[in-house]
Amino acid sequence: MKSIREQLISAAADYQITVSPLQAEQFQTYLELLTEWNQKINLTALKEPEEIAEKHFLDSILILKKLEITRGARLIDIGTGAGFPGVPLLLMRPDLKLTLMDGLNKRLIFLEELLRVLSLNAELVHARAEEGARKPEFRTKFEFAAARAVARLPVLCEYCLPFLKDGGIFAAMKGPEVERELESAKRAIELLGCETISSREYALPGGDGRSLVLIRRNAPLPREYPRHGAKIAKSPL
Ligand SMILES: C[S@@+](CC[C@H](N)C(=O)[O-])C[C@H]1O[C@@H](n2cnc3c(N)ncnc32)[C@H](O)[C@@H]1O
Numbered sequence: 338m339k340s341i342r343e344q345l346i347s348a349a350a351d352y353q354i355t356v357s358p359l360q361a362e363q364f365q366t367y368l369e370l371l372t373e374w375n376q377k378i379n380l381t382a383l384k385e386p387e388e389i390a391e392k393h394f395l396d397s398i399l400i401l402k403k404l405e406i407t408r409g410a411r412l413i414d415i416g417t418g419a420g421f422p423g424v425p426l427l428l429m430r431p432d433l434k435l436t437l438m439d440g441l442n443k444r445l446i447f448l449e450e451l452l453r454v455l456s457l458n459a460e461l462v463h464a465r466a467e468e469g470a471r472k473p474e475f476r477t478k479f480e481f482a483a484a485r486a487v488a489r490l491p492v493l494c495e496y497c498l499p500f501l502k503d504g505g506i507f508a509a510m511k512g513p514e515v516e517r518e519l520e521s522a523k524r525a526i527e528l529l530g531c532e533t534i535s536s537r538e539y540a541l542p543g544g545d546g547r548s549l550v551l552i553r554r555n556a557p558l559p560r561e562y563p564r565h566g567a568k569i570a571k572s573p574l
Contacts, residue, residue, distance in 0.1 A: 341365055341390050348395050348542050352402055356429070363428050363455055364394050370454060371419055374447050380419040391541055397422030398429050400483065400508055403537060403549045408432050410480040415466045415497050416487035418444055420451060422510060423483065427457055435459040436479070438469055467563040470499035477502050477558055485510035490522035491573035494552070495563045498529040501554040506534070513538060513546025525574035530556035 339347070342361035349356045356364070368389055375381055383389050400422055406412065413436040414423030420437065427435045435458075437448055442463045452459055462469060466487075469475050479500045487493055490509060497507050511518065519536055526533060536550045563569065 341368055341386050344387060345390050345394055348391065349398065351542065352395075352399060354398060354401060354429075356398075360428055364390070364425070366454060367394070367420075367424065367428075367451065370447075370451055374450075378443050378447065380444065380447060391543055392545065393419075393421050394425050396510070396541060396547065397425035397485070399539070399547075400426065400510070400549065401429060403535075403539075404481075404506065404508055404551060406430065406433065406481055409434065411478065412436070412481040412483065413438060413475070413479045413500050415482060415484045415500070416440070417448070418486075420448055422485055423459070424448070424451065424455075424457070426483070427459060428455070431457070436462060436475070438462040438464055438466060440465040465566055466496035466500075467566050467569060470496070470563050475500060477505075477554075480505050481508070482506075483508040483510065489573075490515075490518045490550070491525045492569055494522050494525040494529055494531075495569050495574055498526070498531050498552065498554065499558055499563050501531070501558075503554055503557075505554050507531070507552045509550040509552065511548040511550060513548060515548035515550060519550060526552055528559070528574050529562055530554055530558050 346356045346361050409432050411434040415438050417423050417437040417439050423437050445461050445463050482497045482500045531552050531554050534551045534553050538548045
């Protein structure tokens with residue numbers, strides 16, 4: 338049987354992504370720490386190392402095939418949980434200026450330890466997205482934003498699009514058949530000063546379907562967004 342390192346290197350190669358032996362070693366360390374901490378705090382429902390390698394690590398780095406992220410760009414991962422997709426992206430692209438944001442502090446305590454063990458640098462922010470995006474240091478300050486498994490698109494857009502600077506791109510990582518969800522987010526995307534630039538479906542090696550929706554800022558962010566959390570949930574744009 339292949340080790341997790343070999344599995345990741347060869348699965349990524351099938352998508353024309355090169356994972357070096359050193360990076361594979363770092364993913365192995367990530368896996369071990371995640372598994373250890375998952376016994377104390379709820380970080381992931383996935384238990385099998387092979388599943389974690391495919392559905393967390395590989396899934397996260399596949400963004401790199403679909404989106405050209407400029408060197409040294411500032412990227413925010415909103416609702417990062419145990420670090421997905423942000424930390425795998427940083428392992429592959431240490432040049433990125435990464436911000437990891439989550440509303441749950443215990444996940445950030447795990448991430449702090451993870452970054453220390455992996456000798457990586459990232460900014461950790463304990464905040465709900467809709468509150469973080471009201472702060473001047475985060476509002477319209479990022480070239481890239483990404484989120485996976487956080488909310489449905491109309492709500493997710495109000496959480497994430499306010500972080501984008503002019504021309505910035507949000508990568509929404511979604512499950513299969515995203516078209517209807519995207520249709521329901523059309524109004525939100527427009528009101529938030531953005532436009533959809535692409536929506537692509539693909540599959541993980543085990544067959545699970547995924548979609549990546551890319552949304553870009555092409556107009557200023559109106560002052561009234563994002564609204565308060567309760568309002569966003571009660572009446573999505
Ligand atoms: C299902 S987990 C997904 C975590 C990770 N992105 C992944 O794909 O494995 C959802 C995460 O989003 C966070 N979250 C949900 N709503 C949020 C909000 N409005 N602002 C910040 N974090 C939020 C939760 O605390 C949780 O850690």
